Amino acid sequence: MGIEKTYAEINAKIKSGQAVIVTAEEIIPLVQEKGLTQATKEVDVVTTGTFGPMCSSGAFLNFGHANPRMRMSKVWLNNVPAYAGIAAADAYIGATETKEDDPLNSNFPGEFRYGGGHVIEDLVSGKPVHFKAKSYGTDCYPRRELETKITINDVNEVFLFNPRNAYQNYNCAVNLSKKTIYTYMGMLQPDIANAHYSTSGQLSPLLKDPHFLTIGVGTRIFLGGGVGYVAWHGTQHFPGMLNDNQGQELHPSGGTLAVIGDLKQMKSRYIRGNSFLGYGCTLMVGIGVPLPILNEEVMRWAARTDQELYAPVVDYSDEYPNLKSGKLGVVSYADLKSGQIMLKGKQVKTAPLSSYPMAVEIANELKAWIKAGKFELSQPVQNLPAVKDNIVAKSLVTSGQ
Amino acid sequence: MSSKKIILRFCKDTSDKPVIYHLVKDYDWIVNIIKARINPDKEGTMVLEVTGANYDQGIKFLEAQNIKVQMLAEQIKHNQECCTSCGICTTACPTGALYLERPAMQVVFDSDKCVICRQCLKVCPVKAMEVCF
Numbered sequence: 001m002g003i004e005k006t007y008a009e010i011n012a013k014i015k016s017g018q019a020v021i022v023t024a025e026e027i028i029p030l031v032q033e034k035g036l037t038q039a040t041k042e043v044d045v046v047t048t049g050t051f052g053p054m055c056s057s058g059a060f061l062n063f064g065h066a067n068p069r070m071r072m073s074k075v076w077l078n079n080v081p082a083y084a085g086i087a088a089a090d091a092y093i094g095a096t097e098t099k100e101d102d103p104l105n106s107n108f109p110g111e112f113r114y115g116g117g118h119v120i121e122d123l124v125s126g127k128p129v130h131f132k133a134k135s136y137g138t139d140c141y142p143r144r145e146l147e148t149k150i151t152i153n154d155v156n157e158v159f160l161f162n163p164r165n166a167y168q169n170y171n172c173a174v175n176l177s178k179k180t181i182y183t184y185m186g187m188l189q190p191d192i193a194n195a196h197y198s199t200s201g202q203l204s205p206l207l208k209d210p211h212f213l214t215i216g217v218g219t220r221i222f223l224g225g226g227v228g229y230v231a232w233h234g235t236q237h238f239p240g241m242l243n244d245n246q247g248q249e250l251h252p253s254g255g256t257l258a259v260i261g262d263l264k265q266m267k268s269r270y271i272r273g274n275s276f277l278g279y280g281c282t283l284m285v286g287i288g289v290p291l292p293i294l295n296e297e298v299m300r301w302a303a304r305t306d307q308e309l310y311a312p313v314v315d316y317s318d319e320y321p322n323l324k325s326g327k328l329g330v331v332s333y334a335d336l337k338s339g340q341i342m343l344k345g346k347q348v349k350t351a352p353l354s355s356y357p358m359a360v361e362i363a364n365e366l367k368a369w370i371k372a373g374k375f376e377l378s379q380p381v382q383n384l385p386a387v388k389d390n391i392v393a394k395s396l397v398t399s400g401q
Numbered sequence: 402m403s404s405k406k407i408i409l410r411f412c413k414d415t416s417d418k419p420v421i422y423h424l425v426k427d428y429d430w431i432v433n434i435i436k437a438r439i440n441p442d443k444e445g446t447m448v449l450e451v452t453g454a455n456y457d458q459g460i461k462f463l464e465a466q467n468i469k470v471q472m473l474a475e476q477i478k479h480n481q482e483c484c485t486s487c488g489i490c491t492t493a494c495p496t497g498a499l500y501l502e503r504p505a506m507q508v509v510f511d512s513d514k515c516v517i518c519r520q521c522l523k524v525c526p527v528k529a530m531e532v533c534f
């Protein structure tokens with residue numbers, strides 16, 4: 001048996017200032033130079049980071065009670081509807097919700113200038129937000145209308161609860177058709193003129209712990225500039241193996257995280273409202289996950305490079321919208337980051353949607369927190385389903401099919 | 402034919418002349434008045450968007466009327482504070498004015514290469530690209 005470290009041992013080293021912490025980028029040359037065994041001995045924590053649009057995000061709020069009381073059944077924040085079908089003064093504002101009077105795609109491609117993601121960013125920045133609520137009125141909650149301004153400091157609680165974030169891996173999106181298309185992967189030009197991808201590759205949290213050896217329910221993380229937690233596996237958590245063009249297994253792909261964290265701690269630098277032309281609104285979220293180097297197996301995955309990590313290429317003009325399985329193969333993150341890939345005998349320009357410099361910043365910030373003894377690692381209270389659990393994705397059967 | 406933006410400055414002796422009428426009638430200018438302002442001293446400014454084959458003759462006419470003509474160079478600005486360096490604008494930019502600096506993957510804007518096509522303004526998810534006059 002090789003080296004085995006416990007969470008308690010690593011945390012003791014963090015407390016005494018002895019822990020060695022490096023980012024998921026810095027670990028690569030270190031392992032290449034010293035070898036897996038030595039690096040596992042020396043390094044205690046590897047920090048990962050990602051910063052990209054994550055549509056399945058939103059925040060729960062409790063506004064406090066008005067006098068007289070109100071059972072808010074409809075709530076708008078800066079004219080963006082929030083879901084109020086929960087208790088009297090609670091609501092959930094979702095990142096992709098659009099403004100009440102947004103022209104949407106009626107003048108295609110729509111601009112979607114302001115939505116739920118922007119409301120969340122405005123709250124985080126401390127800006128006043130226009131609050132409107134309606135109700136049908138009850139004996140215990142007589143008030144029927146309320147309009148005021150609120151800031152993040154006025155509400156009792158506001159916490160981000162994102163049902164699906166930090167996708168383990170993501171598609172490299174292209175357009176095989178003859179016309180420009182506007183997608184959540186950006187503007188894709190005809191005849192595979194560009195290819196967009198959206199993970200931080202060798203810095204990406206779930207690509208660096210692909211079998212969920214350390215990340216589980218209760219893992220403490222960096223979320224939007226504050227401290228958050230992994231609450232559950234995310235929706236559409238389908239950890240499976242990605243195969244290469246010859247059908248050989250490459251690495252796991254398809255895991256997701258549900259995360260939670262206090263919005264009051266977050267910073268607008270790491271929580272940004274987004275407008276995607278022709279598609280809609282969303283939220284860019286910064287997430288950093290620390291990986292405790294418990295043994296060589298954890299380190300082996302944590303040290304993976306962009307050359308060893310791949311994204312599936314998917315056509316967003318037909319394959320994706322029509323739920324067809326793809327035949328375009330995979331490309332490595334090293335190639336994607338080079339700016340050009342070869343597809344169907346053609347050189348194709350690539351661009352990311354998720355910010356690599358911000359991912360580096362987040363991994364470094366988390367590293368600094370741990371170094372300063374401000375952030376200890378938490379042992380998961382439950383593991384997440386992994387490849388071995390063989391979860392199969394269900395699709396929605398439409399009537400008439 | 403591409404349109405040009407110009408700014409006209411009138412002094413109090415020229416501000417009451419029907420110059421737009423002449424530009425349209427005598428020089429076939431197609432004129433879109435973007436902004437027009439006249440102060441209490443009867444000095445005025447006017448911002449025009451112009452297309453027309455006789456553009457140069459029209460300019461000469463204006464100058465002969467003692468009206469100061471200035472080209473208005475619209476400029477694209479990259480708000481670095483706001484930019485997340487996501488990179489999405491780099492495939493939309495037709496000239497390579499917006500590009501990723503490797504290996505850091507930082508997005509850089511080279512205004513010399515910009516042709517003001519405004520593609521980046523449309524695709525930037527955080528509105529970090531701005532037009533200024």
Ligand code: SF4
Pocket residue numbers: 477493494495496497498499514515516517518519520521522530
């Ligand atoms: S305006 Fe056009 S050319 Fe200029 S930076 Fe934007 S996309 Fe590039």
Ligand code: SF4
Pocket residue numbers: 483484485486487488489490491499508524525526527528529530
């Ligand atoms: S799309 Fe906007 S935020 Fe992204 S790199 Fe370009 S200018 Fe910056």
